[in-house]
Amino acid sequence: MSAVHVRAPGKINLALRVGAPRPDGYHPLATLFQAVSLYEDVVARPADDITLEIHGRGADLPTDSGNLAVRAAALLRETSGTEAGVHLTLTKQVPVAGGMAGGSADAAATLLACDQLWGTGLGREELGELAAELGADVPFALTGLSAMGTGRGDLLTPVMSRGQYHWVLAVQSEGLSTPAVFRAFDEIHGYGAATAGTRGSGAPEADAGGPGPDAGRPGPDAGRPGSDAGPGQAGDEAGETDADADVAGPDDAPRLDGEIVSALLGADPLVLARSLRNDLEEAALSLRPELGDVLAAADRAGALAAIVSGSGPTVAALALDAPHAASVAGVMRNADVAAEILTVTGPVAGARVLEHVGRRP
Numbered sequence: 388m389s390a391v392h393v394r395a396p397g398k399i400n401l402a403l404r405v406g407a408p409r410p411d412g413y414h415p416l417a418t419l420f421q422a423v424s425l426y427e428d429v430v431a432r433p434a435d436d437i438t439l440e441i442h443g444r445g446a447d448l449p450t451d452s453g454n455l456a457v458r459a460a461a462l463l464r465e466t467s468g469t470e471a472g473v474h475l476t477l478t479k480q481v482p483v484a485g486g487m488a489g490g491s492a493d494a495a496a497t498l499l500a501c502d503q504l505w506g507t508g509l510g511r512e513e514l515g516e517l518a519a520e521l522g523a524d525v526p527f528a529l530t531g532l533s534a535m536g537t538g539r540g541d542l543l544t545p546v547m548s549r550g551q552y553h554w555v556l557a558v559q560s561e562g563l564s565t566p567a568v569f570r571a572f573d574e575i576h577g578y579g580a581a582t583a584g585t586r587g588s589g590a591p592e593a594d595a596g597g598p599g600p601d602a603g604r605p606g607p608d609a610g611r612p613g614s615d616a617g618p619g620q621a622g623d624e625a626g627e628t629d630a631d632a633d634v635a636g637p638d639d640a641p642r643l644d645g646e647i648v649s650a651l652l653g654a655d656p657l658v659l660a661r662s663l664r665n666d667l668e669e670a671a672l673s674l675r676p677e678l679g680d681v682l683a684a685a686d687r688a689g690a691l692a693a694i695v696s697g698s699g700p701t702v703a704a705l706a707l708d709a710p711h712a713a714s715v716a717g718v719m720r721n722a723d724v725a726a727e728i729l730t731v732t733g734p735v736a737g738a739r740v741l742e743h744v745g746r747r748p
């Protein structure tokens with residue numbers, strides 16, 4: 388085979404509940420992911436070593452083992468035992484360090500592209516396990532669509548979603564470090580200096596003394612006022628998910644409100660708008676107070692609701708439909724609160740092969 392082209396999506400966390408740091412420094416999460424139509428494209432070609440070139444965003448990113456795509460290829464090579472190499476051409480659309488899991492999408496796309504190129508014979512399940520080793524958000528970039536994430540965010544349960552949601556994204560020129568946002572979260576909630584670490588280091592640098600005194604506390608309630616508005620129109624058609632129950636993890640893990648799962652089944656953006664919440668938003672705002680202006684601008688532009696995506700600083704504003712999204716985007720562009728204003732839709736598929744070039748019949 389002469390090339391494999393794989394595309395993987397960025398994500399928005401429709402809901403993100405965060406608990407106290409665990410002994411390993413990671414935070415237990417309960418999150419509802421939606422994959423959106425902002426993509427990372429990876430073309431994998433045979434080569435002797437593992438090499439990478441980057442187009443689009445991220446010209447300053449490392450192209451060596453500091454890059455998650457290179458790390459993904461190296462992990463797959465080691466696991467599969469192949470001696471082959473790969474040249475990766477990565478075209479990035481997802482903002483770097485934007486809270487939309489762009490690096491994770493690169494890793495997921497690379498795993499799938501190299502798997503196909505090298506014919507490793509590993510199944511999706513084994514690729515999922517490698518994905519979780521690379522980062523908490525990587526498994527979701529493989530599966531895409533809508534899913535609940537628990538554990539570190541890497542234990543996924545698919546969630547049914549009807550209809551298409553229209554988002555306006557306010558992208559900042561400077562990203563936010565995910566570990567720094569989790570650290571700010573810990574400070575705000577009195578959890579002590581439990582997390583540090585850099586991406587892809589395998590695990591965050593845990594507190595030398597182990598878990599903080601508050602490690603067992605339930606998740607804090609850090610949503611903005613109004614983000615917890617009244618009950619949704621939970622129908623009785625919740626499919627495999629019990630929409631009336633809180634969606635639970637272990638005893639002291641944070642929980643998602645079942646209302647948001649029902650909202651996705653109802654295909655009604657007005658209902659979803661009432662259920663959006665992000666426990667990291669306050670922490671992102673503490674590091675980047677200007678994000679308050681972005682949220683306010685989305686509100687003034689008539690968005691149904693707006694939320695910081697994941698660890699930020701990208702703000703995702705929900706619209707009623709495509710024309711409404713275009714209108715909100717126009718007003719937000721004029722407000723001049725972001726480097727770029729984009730419109731996307733979700734949910735979309737996870738990492739998938741777009742093209743095999745030169746495959747034998």
Ligand SMILES: C[C@](O)(CO)[C@H](O)COP(=O)(O)OP(=O)(O)OC[C@H]1O[C@@H](n2ccc(N)nc2=O)[C@H](O)[C@@H]1O
Nearest residue numbers: 413414522523524539565566569582584586591697698
């Ligand atoms: C904020 C989210 O995007 C929400 O989906 C994710 O939790 C972040 O996922 P990610 O960037 O893939 O995270 P990783 O690369 O695994 O970890 C980066 C750093 O984020 C922090 N981290 C991440 C996930 C988690 N459940 N708890 C954490 O404390 C840790 O400091 C870790 O060192």
Ligand SMILES: Nc1ncnc2c1ncn2[C@@H]1O[C@H](COP(=O)(O)OP(=O)(O)OP(=O)(O)O)[C@@H](O)[C@H]1O
Nearest residue numbers: 454455483484485486487488489490491493524565
């Ligand atoms: N391929 C990559 N793309 C982007 N960042 C990468 C990549 N490889 C390594 N990195 C490092 O990871 C950091 C953040 O990556 P990314 O763009 O995925 O952030 P993010 O979207 O905020 O992630 P998440 O939402 O998963 O927390 C970058 O600042 C960079 O140091």
